[in-house]
Amino acid sequence: MEKQHVFDQIPDYLDGKLDMSEKAKFEQHIAECADCKKEVEEMKAFFNVFEEEIPTPTNRLKTKFETALEEEKMNRGKVVQMESKPSSNWTNNVLKIAASIAILVASFQMGSLFQQRKVDQDIAQLQDETNQMKQTAMLSLMENQSASKRIQGVNYIEEFEKPDAAIIKALSNRLLYDDNDNVRMTAFEALVKFTSSETVKSTFIEALEKEKNPSIQVAIIQALVKIQEKKAAEPMKKLLEKEDTQPFIKEQIRAVLPSIS
Structure with a gap:
């Protein structure tokens, strides 16, 4: 039946x-x-x-x-009342096993995710600490009495993809105030990679007004013309009026001044 x-x-x-x-x-x-x-x-x-x-x-x-x-x-x-069916015990056990496996897999994945986040945080913290150490070493070297040590400190800029304001300011000070020509040139070469910074632009304009080394003067003029910095026109005109400005510097200025005036 x-x-x-x-x-x-x-x-x-x-x-x-x-x-x-x-x-x-x-x-x-x-x-x-x-x-x-x-x-x-x-x-x-x-x-x-x-x-x-x-x-x-x-x-x-x-x-x-x-x-x-x-x-x-x-x-x-x-x-669905699974317990009321003859085959429900088997089905129920299968579903329980499947649910347990799903929970186990989910737990493992969550654990892996949390572990990965912890690893990422540790790596980020380690990188930050490393950068802090490099920055401290860089700033310390740039204040050294030895010109070679100051140059070494300036060259530390290669270790920083995006240097912060403190590093940019330290490099600017080397370009503006260091009494060694090689240190100032090295500082310029480090800063020229960051001409999108307003601090760097202002530093180049100020350096152009006070720099006495012709090679550094030419390098700064070329950098300012390349970025079409119109504020550089005024200090260039002042250099034209100075008697102690080298003739080839004046020729350089006369050639590029119309492009930024």
Whole structure:
């Protein structure tokens, strides 16, 4: 006897409308089928509710039962009760194992993510500490009494992709105030890579007004013309008026001045 047929016969069975043969087959089936027996017990619970209102089972009882049964089926369609099915134990175990694996994988991935973030933070902190050490060494060397040490300090700029304001200021001071020509030229060569900085532009203009070394003067003029710094026109005109300005410097200025005036 198929399970669906048993479900169809439950109201008649509980209503006492099955003949002896049908009743015997029905009872034999539910004795062997735990699921069907459970359905019968659940339906009896419905009967008990209805019996409080209707002492004697009638056709109205069957109608109420079928309505309740349809509602129950609809509810079962929304919520899967895996434990009520014969194969549910196996399926439930599989899903539990799958869920456990999923949780384990997720935990591992989260752990790896957090670990990677920690590693990245440690690396970033180490790099920052290293840069601080390099900057301290660089600034210290640039204040050294030895010109060669100051040049060594200036050359430390190669270690910094994006030097901060303190480094730019230290290099500017070497270009403006160092008494050694080689140190000033080295400082200029370091700063010329950062002409997008307003500090560097201002430093070059100030250096042009006070620099006495012709080679450095030419280098600064060429750098200012290259970036088309119009504020450089005024100090260039002053150099033209000075008697001690080298003739070839004046020629250089006359050649480039129209392009930035």
